[in-house]
Amino acid sequence: MDGLSIGQVAERTGLSVHALRFYEREGLLADAVRRESNGRRVYTEDDVDWLNMCIKFRSSGMPLDTIRKYTELVRKGAGNEADRLALLKSHQDYVRAQIEELNECLNVITWKVDIYQQHVDAGTADCLWVAPSTQTASEAS
Amino acid sequence: MDGLSIGQVAERTGLSVHALRFYEREGLLADAVRRESNGRRVYTEDDVDWLNMCIKFRSSGMPLDTIRKYTELVRKGAGNEADRLALLKSHQDYVRAQIEELNECLNVITWKVDIYQQHVDAGTADCLWVAPSTQTASEAS
DNA sequence: GTAGGAGCTAGACCGCGCTCTAGGTCAAGT
């Protein structure tokens, strides 16, 4: 019962089987994947946990290259925890910066949405405010 | 004094001159850029405002293709404000979703950082918790 | 008059992160 096929792992993680093989080739797996006698991959639950971690890294913008570096540290075993910590902290900062940036963008977008909403609601959509020269602050089209 | 060269716009927006020409080719500029008699581009402050808006769109993950669609709506002039509003709202949702996702990632990363921090602080970095089989919840390396 | 620097166009190229293809093995079902 223990031991998952690549298809099962794909289903569980949301990664494609292609992506799973690709990640393995790229050295993103902490433990070498076991194989059945016929060469098929056998994944453990730990592999799935690790992949889910990688997915969190990826979807927060960590490049594959950095994930690989982290993976290598882990593979080397105990003794480099400070390095891992540094890498993680640096990514943490990066994610925070991203969130901040996105919030700024969201403010601008929301400001624009509100303006459009007002005009659409008021049925004044066809007024002159669209033309740059008549605007007060900026090209707000 | 009014009228900016491509280099000045690059400096002001942070985009490269290459990127500015590329954006223009891709149809991301609301107004056609004026040219001097010798063919050089002359940008207005409104162009810069528009570009800064595009930059906000881009850095919040809007694809160039969508920016182009928005630009086309604006170029068509008054009458399609509801369409523009829909596009903006949809992007607004997308940005909110991104922020949420990043916050989730940040939680996971922070959890990991804290664990490492504790162990590094305690000087117990070399203990067994690194090995998957000894862990309680997941492969937390 | 000539060297530098900024600009122009058209189009090739690049890095990233997958994704897909070709050509094959293997095991189970009918």
Add this chain to the structure above:
DNA sequence: ACTTGACCTAGAGCGCGGTCTAGCTCCTAC
């Protein structure tokens, strides 16, 4: 026997968002 389907490897291809090159025209300063 044969089809189906999941898996394998090696390697090509792709979409996106730029970036860079080649070869040119200007203008300015020396």
